[in-house]
Amino acid sequence: MKFESLAEGEQNSSTIDVCNGGSLPIRNVILAGLTIDGNTEVAKAIKIREVRYGGDTVADPSDITDANSNGITDLDDLNTWLGDRSLSLTDSTGQGTLNGTDAGGSECALLVIKTEMDYSVLSDVPDNASVNASVDLIGKQEPL
Incomplete structure (x- = not known):
């Protein structure tokens, strides 16, 4: 996800295909956190x-706890919240095992x-500030 030149109130939807291209099934997919690069103040405004x-x-x-106490739930807060837990995407949803190539x-x-x-x-924050997550x-x- 790359965030730059966003207007006030502009909404973004980042989609990521989580795929199993290996031969064995993945029975548990865990969202472990975010890696945030760039201007961290911008991450606190998303x-x-x-x-x-x-x-x-x-x-x-x-x-999600407002860990940085800025009054909104932002990318920085999501990352802190994920760091406190192992969020099993498989256990939290109806999406089960991701089968591998041996299953077709x-x-x-x-x-x-x-x-x-x-x-x-x-x-x-400079006008050209951006953040990648x-x-x-x-x-x-x-x-x-």
Whole structure:
């Protein structure tokens, strides 16, 4: 996900295909956190509206702690919240095992993170400031 030149209130929907191209099934997909590069103050101004996996909500903004105390639930807060837990996307949704190539081809599920820009929490940030956020996922091939 790359965030630059966002207008106040502009909404973004980042979609990530989570696929298993390996030969063994992945029985548990874990959202371990975010890697945030660039201006971290910008990350604190990007509100989280929704996090969904396989069509189901996995992180409701009202459940995420405002760790940086800026009055909104933002990318920085989501990352801190994820760092405190292992969020099993598989256990939190109806999306089950991602089968591998031995089961007839790779299988995928969609991870969607919806955001909205809130400039009211920014101060002293250059006009050309941007931030990149990548999702840290862990796939576990656990026994049944």
